Amino acid sequence: MNVTRMTRRGFSLVELVIVVVILGIIGAIAIPRMSRGAEGAADSGLRSDLAVLRSAIELYSAEHGGDFPAFATFENQLTLYSDDQGNTNNAKTAVYIYGPYLRAIPPLKVGTNKGSAAVAAAAGGSEGWLYDEDAGTIFANLPIGEVDVKNVPYNSY
Numbered sequence: 001m002n003v004t005r006m007t008r009r010g011f012s013l014v015e016l017v018i019v020v021v022i023l024g025i026i027g028a029i030a031i032p033r034m035s036r037g038a039e040g041a042a043d044s045g046l047r048s049d050l051a052v053l054r055s056a057i058e059l060y061s062a063e064h065g066g067d068f069p070a071f072a073t074f075e076n077q078l079t080l081y082s083d084d085q086g087n088t089n090n091a092k093t094a095v096y097i098y099g100p101y102l103r104a105i106p107p108l109k110v111g112t113n114k115g116s117a118a119v120a121a122a123a124g125g126s127e128g129w130l131y132d133e134d135a136g137t138i139f140a141n142l143p144i145g146e147v148d149v150k151n152v153p154y155n156s157y
Contacts, residue, residue: 043110046154050138053102053105057078063098063099067086068134071119073088075105108141113127117129123155139157142155
């Protein structure tokens with residue numbers, strides 16, 4: 001008869017400890033990076049929304065003889081069709097040939113006014129965006145104290 005050999009089954013305690021230490025090191029590196037990414041996602045979204053809004057305002061200005069959208073009709077002038085003078089219409093016609101530049105004004109993604117797509121002409125209030133029709137500039141309507149993960153004020157984007 002054959003002599004049965006003792007076969008080794010399973011892992012030794014040392015091997016298990018080494019695997020646990022390696023997993024701990026990977027976790028210590030990966031978890032903080034993933035959590036920072038989630039925090040920075042809203043900041044990136046704000047930058048992206050501002051780029052889209054600013055591009056829409058510039059395109060409107062280029063097609064309307066250098067005039068920026070009027071504050072009173074800001075949303076309509078960017079989301080509907082318009083004529084040379086900035087009058088708006090829901091449908092494209094032979095007169096209303098410009099736009100729309102946006103489907104909708106995006107809601108603010110960060111800060112105390114998060115979720116608001118409203119536009120204000122003066123700082124403060126609960127509106128998401130702050131628009132200056134004379135300069136054609138738009139910013140997040142947030143106080144100076146609200147900052148991103150790099151400690152940069154949102155209203156300076």
